[in-house]
Amino acid sequence: MLEDSDGFPLRLREAMQGRSIREFASSANMSAGTLHNYLNNESLPTLDKLIALANTADVNLNWLATGVGTPARSHSQTSMSYREYANAEKRLDIMLLRAIIECLEQTTMNRQIAMSAEKKSSIVASIYDLCSEIGDKAVNKEKITRLIESTLP
Secondary structure, X not given: OOOOOOOHHHHHHHHHOOOOHHHHHXXXXXXXXXXXXXXXXXXXXXXXXXXXXXXXXXXXXXXXXXXXXXXXXXXXXXXXOHHHHHHHHHOOOHHHHHHHHHHHHHHHHHHOOOOOHHHHHHHHHHHHHHHHHHOOOOOOHXXXXXXXXXXXX
């Protein structure tokens, strides 16, 4: 997943915007040691940790993971006015969104995992953004399920 893993620690440090390791790790719901390992290129984050890092830093997930694109979040990742939201909604890939939601529901049911609506929506939004940024037009439920499973404990 991380094409430019050598550059990942630099992007992560940039995304932290001067915040301390302890503060940033706490905000991302991970240990300072785990974050320290990422910053020192001793390990790479799993998808769920990568999503948490991008959300905490308020940066583009694809940029953080691969170095492709810009650090700024796309419109689909930021707060929008009602008008912007209405226009963006027209461009949603409903089939992809439906597939992600169905796969998440099926996976959590099969694994008997209870999950808050906030956690579910975060996973759905992140996977949708990732699929959209990659430009993968075909809905591949097997791939979507694998992505979802990589975010679960």
